[in-house]
Amino acid sequence: MSMFFAFTLFLPLALSQGSAAPQPATTASAAPPATVSPDAKLEPFTVSVPVSGYKLNFAPIPPRPPLPGDAAKGIEPFWMCTTELPWDAFDVYVFKLDEPEENRGGVDAKTHPSKPYLPPDRGFGHANFAAISLTFKSAEGFCAWLSGKTGMTFRLATEDEWEHAARAGRPPTETYGFEGGAAMLGDFAWFKENANGQPHEIATRKPSAWGLYDMHGNVAEWVKGRDGKPVVKGGSYNDPAENLAASWRSPPQPAWNMSDPQVPKSRWWLSDAPFIGFRVVRENTRSER
Amino acid sequence: MSIGRREFVKSAVAAGAAGAAGLVVPSALAARAYAGGSDRLRVGVIGCGGRGTGAAVQALRADPGAVLVSMGDVFADRLSSSFAGITEELGGGGGDGAKQLDVPESRRFVGFDCYKGVIDSGVDVVLLTSYPQFRPVHLKAAVEAKKHVFAEKPLGVDAVGVRSVLASAALAKANTTALLVGFCWRYNQGMKATFERIHAGGAGGIGRVVTAHTTYHTSTLTKRPRQPEWSDMEFQLRNWWHFTWVSGDHIVEQAVHSIDRLAWAMNDRTPARCVCLGGRAARSGPESGNVYDHFAAVYEYADGSRAFHTTRQIDGTPSDNTDYVYGSDGSATINGWAPTYQLRDPDGKERWKFDGQVTDMYQNEHDELFKSIRAGTPINDGERGARSTLMAVMARMAAYTGQTVTWEQAMNSQEDLSPPSYELGPLPTPEIAVPGKTKLR
Numbered sequence: 001m002s003m004f005f006a007f008t009l010f011l012p013l014a015l016s017q018g019s020a021a022p023q024p025a026t027t028a029s030a031a032p033p034a035t036v037s038p039d040a041k042l043e044p045f046t047v048s049v050p051v052s053g054y055k056l057n058f059a060p061i062p063p064r065p066p067l068p069g070d071a072a073k074g075i076e077p078f079w080m081c082t083t084e085l086p087w088d089a090f091d092v093y094v095f096k097l098d099e100p101e102e103n104r105g106g107v108d109a110k111t112h113p114s115k116p117y118l119p120p121d122r123g124f125g126h127a128n129f130a131a132i133s134l135t136f137k138s139a140e141g142f143c144a145w146l147s148g149k150t151g152m153t154f155r156l157a158t159e160d161e162w163e164h165a166a167r168a169g170r171p172p173t174e175t176y177g178f179e180g181g182a183a184m185l186g187d188f189a190w191f192k193e194n195a196n197g198q199p200h201e202i203a204t205r206k207p208s209a210w211g212l213y214d215m216h217g218n219v220a221e222w223v224k225g226r227d228g229k230p231v232v233k234g235g236s237y238n239d240p241a242e243n244l245a246a247s248w249r250s251p252p253q254p255a256w257n258m259s260d261p262q263v264p265k266s267r268w269w270l271s272d273a274p275f276i277g278f279r280v281v282r283e284n285t286r287s288e289r
Numbered sequence: 290m291s292i293g294r295r296e297f298v299k300s301a302v303a304a305g306a307a308g309a310a311g312l313v314v315p316s317a318l319a320a321r322a323y324a325g326g327s328d329r330l331r332v333g334v335i336g337c338g339g340r341g342t343g344a345a346v347q348a349l350r351a352d353p354g355a356v357l358v359s360m361g362d363v364f365a366d367r368l369s370s371s372f373a374g375i376t377e378e379l380g381g382g383g384g385d386g387a388k389q390l391d392v393p394e395s396r397r398f399v400g401f402d403c404y405k406g407v408i409d410s411g412v413d414v415v416l417l418t419s420y421p422q423f424r425p426v427h428l429k430a431a432v433e434a435k436k437h438v439f440a441e442k443p444l445g446v447d448a449v450g451v452r453s454v455l456a457s458a459a460l461a462k463a464n465t466t467a468l469l470v471g472f473c474w475r476y477n478q479g480m481k482a483t484f485e486r487i488h489a490g491g492a493g494g495i496g497r498v499v500t501a502h503t504t505y506h507t508s509t510l511t512k513r514p515r516q517p518e519w520s521d522m523e524f525q526l527r528n529w530w531h532f533t534w535v536s537g538d539h540i541v542e543q544a545v546h547s548i549d550r551l552a553w554a555m556n557d558r559t560p561a562r563c564v565c566l567g568g569r570a571a572r573s574g575p576e577s578g579n580v581y582d583h584f585a586a587v588y589e590y591a592d593g594s595r596a597f598h599t600t601r602q603i604d605g606t607p608s609d610n611t612d613y614v615y616g617s618d619g620s621a622t623i624n625g626w627a628p629t630y631q632l633r634d635p636d637g638k639e640r641w642k643f644d645g646q647v648t649d650m651y652q653n654e655h656d657e658l659f660k661s662i663r664a665g666t667p668i669n670d671g672e673r674g675a676r677s678t679l680m681a682v683m684a685r686m687a688a689y690t691g692q693t694v695t696w697e698q699a700m701n702s703q704e705d706l707s708p709p710s711y712e713l714g715p716l717p718t719p720e721i722a723v724p725g726k727t728k729l730r
Binding site: 067091095097101102104114115116118119120121122124125126127198203258259260261262263264271274 | 335339340342343344345347373374377378499504505506507508509510511512573574604605606607608609610613624626627629648649650651
């Protein structure tokens with residue numbers, strides 16, 4: 001199925017012992033096991049999303065040793081998409097644009113979102129705008145779908161991974177992933193003070209030193225919280241500066257889905273949270289064996 | 290709002306028990322006894338899809354004395370999943386909410402005639418949330434039986450239905466029974482404040498309203514693949530959005546919200562005529578039925594002013610559900626899902642925005658309905674709802690035929706989209722309309 005989807009992979013040497021040719025979607029487990037030590041330097045790479053051809057750029061995120069007094073183990077290196085996930089990529093998954101039209105109709109309750117009841121992008125913008133108004137389950141569903149299409153392991157970041165990436169190498173006590181504090185926020189983030197009440201095209205503010213855009217602001221991002229439960233990070237276009245801090249978090253709120261008129265309420269879409277999206281990370285190749 | 294209502298109900302109960310020492314109880318309440326003199330309001334729901342299930346929950350939350358006593362649907366599986374959903378939403382079988390559920394098997398009605406069973410089951414209030422095709426018939430039966438009604442939008446799919454609804458709305462008015470139509474944005478605090486400000490005129494608004502453009506650009510709706518055991522009728526009903534005879538097409542079924550707001554923006558004036566371009570550009574397969582996937586309607590008023598509505602249901606395209614209202618001294622940008630409630634100077638600078646609290650409009654409409662019933666001053670917005678429905682029907686007629694359709698032509702249209710008979714049997718898929726060929730009826 002995915003044979004006609006071009007992959008542009010700029011993988012490190014350690015990975016290229018197999019074939020850099022497109023990997024069939026269903027043979028992820030048959031891919032040659034790559035051996036990368038946790039401290040090996042990962043290289044950036046690009047994934048071309050099926051059908052749309054949209055290029056998702058992934059930046060390597062270096063490992064982080066355990067913090068002093070931290071019971072948890074450190075963070076293994078991984079790749080993080082440099083941008084929030086745009087509609088250009090999400091549409092293919094949610095509307096099954098990669099399948100023949102006669103297959104798009106079925107209610108595939110386990111793997112694909114229901115048809116959105118609301119205008120999904122709210123009129124804010126579509127191409128190059130972050131996919132929004134979606135639940136943690138939808139975000140995870142996209143990751144599973146993209147993994148199936150590519151044979152790589154995509155998922156949402158853990159809260160620790162996300163914060164580590166957001167700080168871009170600055171100490172864990174830092175609020176933001178750039179120098180200069182809140183005074184510089186407008187250069188790096190769309191937030192309450194400059195966004196005019198709506199999200200903006202992704203990657204239209206400055207990237208962090210690690211090449212990541214919009215970690216602070218634009219749309220809040222789903223991650224797997226330290227307690228294992230869904231949480232959003234990074235703040236959004238709606239939020240004041242303090243909610244854009246790397247450590248800020250919000251668990252799901254009932255108000256985010258207040259106006260869904262259907263019972264049961266959608267498990268895929270959030271009627272009242274147009275400020276929530278996500279970004280994808282790829283696991284270190286060792287776990288793709 | 291809901292706090293006030295709950296307090297009121299408590300007060301009413303206390304007044305009955307303790308002799309009303311110092312409590313103000315509208316005399317209309319005393320005049321109206323429900324369910325044998327208790328403070329219970331017995332509710333029945335007709336049409337147990339996701340929306341009917343939601344409406345039932347909202348009705349029960351609107352009034353602590355409301356009890357769901359009967360349910361009806363064409364299909365048994367929809368009814369049972371709906372009952373399960375309501376039970377869960379109210380906190381499970383053992384919770385407090387269970388006191389508001391009293392739907393024994395004997396009051397669960399299945400089939401095309403289910404509405405008769407529900408209406409005759411001793412209810413005070415009926416929720417009409419079945420397919421739009423059935424709405425006029427269900428409404429007529431409910432109003433003639435003197436029931437209070439919540440009727441989901443749209444109120445019908447053709448002019449035959451709209452005329453019936455207008456008669457029912459008038460009868461409800463004469464009987465002083467409630468008829469609240471599910472044009473929920475009329476019950477949204479942000480919308481109300483913004484439209485009130487627009488129509489108040491003067492320096493705080495946008496001057497005199499000149500024109501408006503409302504949009505409902507979105508993706509396609511659910512499609513349910515045909516199952517071998519389904520008859521044609523069942524297949525079409527389960528894919529009801531996609532069959533014009535059941536839904537009225539998406540401009541009538543879904544975009545009618547935005548057409549209602551277009552009417553609101555234009556002061557609920559009657560348009561003189563409508564030209565509408567439409568077509569079916571990105572649909573195929575039997576589940577897609579015979580509906581179009583885009584419309585662009587131009588409404589012209591007697592004074593020559595015009596108002597515009599565009600709607601599209603195509604996957605992978607930008608969505609928009611914004612209303613743009615233009616006045617002689619500024620404009621308004623209104624989008625309840627953003628949410629944006631903003632008035633602007635002629636140069637585009639923000640002049641005013643709504644920053645009050647907005648609560649769930651689907652709950653608000655039921656709160657208002659039950660409050661008005663308790664107060665003995667039942668809401669009836671049936672005529673307005675019927676006229677907004679006809680505005681949408683009028684645009685579909687214009688698009689399907691390619692002709693200019695006057696309000697009189699729409700109102701007097703003989704087009705009757707109901708099927709030859711209501712039974713789960715053969716029913717060919719209706720043809721897809723072709724502008725210039727399909728005749729105006």
